[in-house]
Amino acid sequence: MRNDTSRSEEGATGPVRTAVRTIGRVVGDLIAISLWVLFLTLAFLATGWPRWAFYALLLVGVGVYVAVTAAWID
Amino acid sequence: MSEVHTERSGQRRATLRDRIGRGLDRREFLRTVAGGGYALGMAHWIGVDDFLAAGDDEVPVVTALVRDDPADPWSIRERTERVPAAWYAAVEKALEINDLLSRVGFTGYLGSAVVPGDFESGTATVSVGVSSEGHSVNELLGELAEGVEIDVETFIDVDDIGDDSEASEPRLGYPGTDGRVPSGVACETPTSLATLGPALYHPDGERRFFVTADHAFDGIEGSTEESLSLPIGGDDAAELGTVARHHPVADVATVEPTGGIEPTNRIDAPSSPRVRGQFTKFGLATLVARDAELEKVGAMTGHTVGKIQGIDAVTCFTDDFCRRGQLRWGGEMDLTDGDSGSVSYHRDPEGEADDVLIAGFNNARTWWPGQSYVWGVGAYRLTETHGYHF
CATH class of the missing domain: 1.20.5 (Single alpha-helices involved in coiled-coils or other helix-helix interfaces)
Structure with missing residues (x-):
């Protein structure tokens, strides 16, 4: 009985809120990374920099983004 | 243990x-x-590898539609040219991204254009115009997914052909002995004055038209008096014809000749250029790569010359729809009320001395600080969407 109550309370608040927050974070990540890819593409179109630099900056940018935003999340 | x-x-x-x-x-x-x-x-x-991994070879690209026989408008053929593959890949990708941006249409997006670099650099820039009023990056990100409309309130439409008649006198044209009148002179709709373009052709039924800016007919579309006439001094005017079709998005109106005067492919400039065809989108890109200039003859400002500032541009700030396939060139002083309907052109690099190819129409200009150019629909766009050609 006690078990049931705690489970339904969890269902109404905890997991739902966590799920919404997680989805929000994932969507935020996707938008931020999309803009980064678009920005890099336009920059490399305009400059003609080499291919390796594109992929290096692409991944370094994602790494930096995750490292910086990880501090905000918790 | x-x-x-x-x-x-x-x-x-x-x-x-x-x-x-x-x-x-x-x-x-x-x-x-x-x-x-x-x-x-x-x-x-x-598809970043399309341009990041492009080779050093050359690729053929269609740069113009040109008449085999200068006197026969139905003899147009595609002309191909070889360009560096890296440059082609960069321009092609920039065109794709420009199109993608205009379709996402995020809040604050007012328009964008592609500016190809020179052949050696193998680059291309996408220039994006964004309204800066009150849109934080956060808002922009939030609305990116929703695709909200564009705020146009701060822009006023100055492109009405007004009655600031104390300005200079329009250039008048007179039909020659052959009953033809050149492009670049004034023409009159029942309500306003514009510039007459060179003869425009449509392959369906091999028809030829007079042509001018569609907005010169603002307010009288659908009425029975949609006529175009040629002012010839005093209050006299010669009849040119009646409107065959309005193309409000391209801002072009085609006029069926009815008055005995025929459209011609001559332009009323000092060298009396002869229109031999038109540039394609990539033809315009090669002009930018070569830093070439365009010319135009307007009824009010006459003959002017200027650099191309962007091709395949999208402009969303004058109406509640976006205009695609626009050409930006010159400066805002190159166009005034009454010059709409004129064409921009460049010498045909492979033709005779007075042969020119059309780049596009001139229908509006910038009126806000920071930018200065004339814009109008590219000839290639008119061919793609409606089938007309010069």
Whole structure:
């Protein structure tokens, strides 16, 4: 009985809120990374920099983004 | 024995604590891997390798539609030219991204254009116009997914052909002995004055038309008096014809000749250029790569020359729809009320001395600070969407 109550309370608040927050974070990540890819593409179109630099900056940018935003999340 | 057991359980507890500590790192690790994978996937979807990995060879590209026989408008043929593959790939990708941006249409997007670099550089720039009023980056990100409309309130439409008649006198044209009147002179609609373009052709039924800006007919579309006439001094005017079709998005109106005067492919400039055809989108891109200039003859400002500032532009600030395939060139002083309907052109690099190819129409100009150009629909766009050609 006690078990049931705690489970339904969890269902109404905890997991739902966590799920919404997680989805929000994932969507935020996707938008931020999309803009980064678009920005890099336009920059490399305009400059003609080499291919390796594109992929290096692409991944370094994602790494930096995750490292910086990880501090905000918790 | 018991000592060993305690030691073990201590180790177990330590690894568990480490794991909890590392849990955060693992989440970061997962986000980095997932984010990196998504970034690579998106880069692949955009097709960055198309231009990043382009070779050093040359590729053929159609740069113009040109008449075999200068006197026969139905003899137009595609002309191809060889251009560096890296340059072609960059311009092609910039055109694609320009189109993508205009379709996403995020809030604040007012328009964009492609500016090809020179052949050696193998580059191309996408120039994006964004309204800066009150849109924080956060708002922009939030609305990116929703595709909200564009705020046009701060822009006023100055492109009405007004009655500032104390300005200079329009250039009048007179039909020659052959009953033809050149492009670049004034023409009159029942309500306003514009510039007459060179003869425009449509392959269906081999028809030829007079042509001018559609907005010169603003307010009288659909009425029976949609006529175009040629002012010839005093209050006299010669009849040119009646409107065959309005193309409000392209801002072009085609006029069926009815008055005995025929449209011609001559332009009323000092060198009396002869229109031999038109540039394609990539033809215009090669002009930009060569830093070439365009010319025009308007009824009010006459003959002017200027640099191309952007091709395949999208402009969303004058109406509640976007205009595509626009050409930006020159400066805002190159166009005034009454010049709409004139064409921009450039010498045919392979033709005779007075042969020219049309780049596009001139229908509006910038009126805000920071930018200065004339814009109008590219001839290639008119061919793609409606089938007309010069």
